[in-house]
Amino acid sequence: MNNRIDHLLKQMNQEQIDSTLITSKANIYYFSNYLTDPHERLVAIYVDQKGHTLLILPEMEEKDAIAAGWSKDILSYNDDTDPWLLLKNYVEKTGHVPGSIAVEKENLSLSRGEIVAQSFPNTEIKDATELLNQLRVQKDQKEFQLLKQAAQLADFGVKTGVKAIEEGKSEMEIVAEIEYALKREGVREMSFSTLVLAGDKTSSPHGNPGKQKIEPGNFVLFDLGVVYEGYCSDITRTVAYKHATAEQEKIYNTVLKAEKAAIDACEIGKPVGDIDKTSRHLIEQAGYGKYFMHRIGHGLGIDVHEHPSMSGNNTLPLKEGMCFTIEPGIYIPEVGGVRIEDDIFMTKKGPEILTSYPKDLQIIG
Structure with missing residues (x-):
C-alpha cells in the first residue's frame, strides 16, 4: 500500500x-x-x-x-x-x-x-x-488474480441460472437460486442487483426482475457479478428457452459477432472509442443500429463501473493492466433483447478474457 x-x-x-x-x-x-x-x-x-x-x-x-x-x-x-x-x-x-x-x-x-x-x-x-x-486504471498482478477469481465466480452464477430455467418459474425465483448458490461458494456481496429477465422484458437494458414466468420462445437474459476480496466481476449472457425464431437467431448472432469483433480490436495503444465504433458499425450494418443505445462497456475493478468509460468519443489509449467490459446489445421492444458481456484484461500480448461461460446461442430445454 x-x-x-x-x-x-x-x-x-x-x-x-x-x-x-x-x-x-x-x-x-x-x-x-x-x-x-x-x-x-x-x-x-x-x-x-x-x-x-x-x-x-x-x-x-x-x-x-x-x-x-x-x-x-x-x-x-x-x-x-x-x-x-x-x-x-x-x-x-x-x-x-x-x-x-x-x-x-x-x-x-x-x-x-x-x-x-x-x-x-x-x-x-x-x-x-x-x-x-x-x-487505479492500470491494475497490478495481484489485482489481476482477484479480478480473475471474481470472473470465475460470475461464470458459476450464470451456469447456475441457466440450469434453473424451467417453464413457469419466475425471474425472481431464478435470482434466488443464483444468489443462494453463490453464497454457498463464499460470496458475501454481489457487484450489483442480479438481473434475470425473460421474454419482452429483455428489451430493457436495465430492467427489473419480478414475477414474470419463463415461457417457451423466451429470451432469458442474465446480468450479474460478484465482489471477491473487494474486486468486482460483471457478466451478461442471453439464452433462448425451448426454441428461437429466425429473427431471434439473427439478433443473437449479430450481437455475438459484434462482441467478438470488439474484443479482437483491443490492442495496446488503440483509442478506447475505436472499440465501441468497431462493435457499433457491425450492428448498424445488420440494421439494428438504433437498438444499440449504450456504450460498449466500462472500466472494472474495485468498483463495478469505474474509469474508463468505453464510449465512442473516448480517445484514451488502451494500456497494459486495464480491465473493462465489452457488452454490445440489441433491444427491440415487444420482441426482446440480447446482450453478451465479458470481462477483459489487457496484457502485453493483447486482451485476456476473464469470463468464460459459453457464448454461442443456447436453446435450453
Whole structure:
C-alpha cells in the first residue's frame, strides 16, 4: 500500500496539489487495504506533501484497519466526537496548513464539502477525481488474480441460472437460486442487483426482475457479478428457452459477432472509442443500429463501473493492466433483447478474457 501512497504523492506534486482527502469506499480500500462500509460515519485518508499520512475512522474499526495492514497515522473517534474537528486539529498540529486540498468531488456530499471549506478557509479546494482514476486504471498482478477469481465466480452464477430455467418459474425465483448458490461458494456481496429477465422484458437494458414466468420462445437474459476480496466481476449472457425464431437467431448472432469483433480490436495503444465504433458499425450494418443505445462497456475493478468509460468519443489509449467490459446489445421492444458481456484484461500480448461461460446461442430445454 505504501507504493500506492508514493505514486499518489508523485502525481500530487506534478499537478501542484498540496494535500488530498480521500473519502470513497473504493479509494479507501485501494490505498489502505481496509475494506469497510462506513454508512454515515466518516472514514477518510489525508495525505500531504510534507509526508503526513492519516487514516481517520471510527474507534470500533481501528483494530480491523491495523490488521488489514495500515501502519501509518490513525485518528479514531467515537460517536460522541466530531471527526472533522479532529481532522482539523491534526492538520494544524502538523504545522502545515495546506495551500490546496483535493477532494473526490464525485463522491463528497455538498454538506461534507462545506465542512471541508469551513475547516480550511484559506485552502483552495481542487478535484482529485481524475488523479485517482488514473492511478487505479492500470491494475497490478495481484489485482489481476482477484479480478480473475471474481470472473470465475460470475461464470458459476450464470451456469447456475441457466440450469434453473424451467417453464413457469419466475425471474425472481431464478435470482434466488443464483444468489443462494453463490453464497454457498463464499460470496458475501454481489457487484450489483442480479438481473434475470425473460421474454419482452429483455428489451430493457436495465430492467427489473419480478414475477414474470419463463415461457417457451423466451429470451432469458442474465446480468450479474460478484465482489471477491473487494474486486468486482460483471457478466451478461442471453439464452433462448425451448426454441428461437429466425429473427431471434439473427439478433443473437449479430450481437455475438459484434462482441467478438470488439474484443479482437483491443490492442495496446488503440483509442478506447475505436472499440465501441468497431462493435457499433457491425450492428448498424445488420440494421439494428438504433437498438444499440449504450456504450460498449466500462472500466472494472474495485468498483463495478469505474474509469474508463468505453464510449465512442473516448480517445484514451488502451494500456497494459486495464480491465473493462465489452457488452454490445440489441433491444427491440415487444420482441426482446440480447446482450453478451465479458470481462477483459489487457496484457502485453493483447486482451485476456476473464469470463468464460459459453457464448454461442443456447436453446435450453
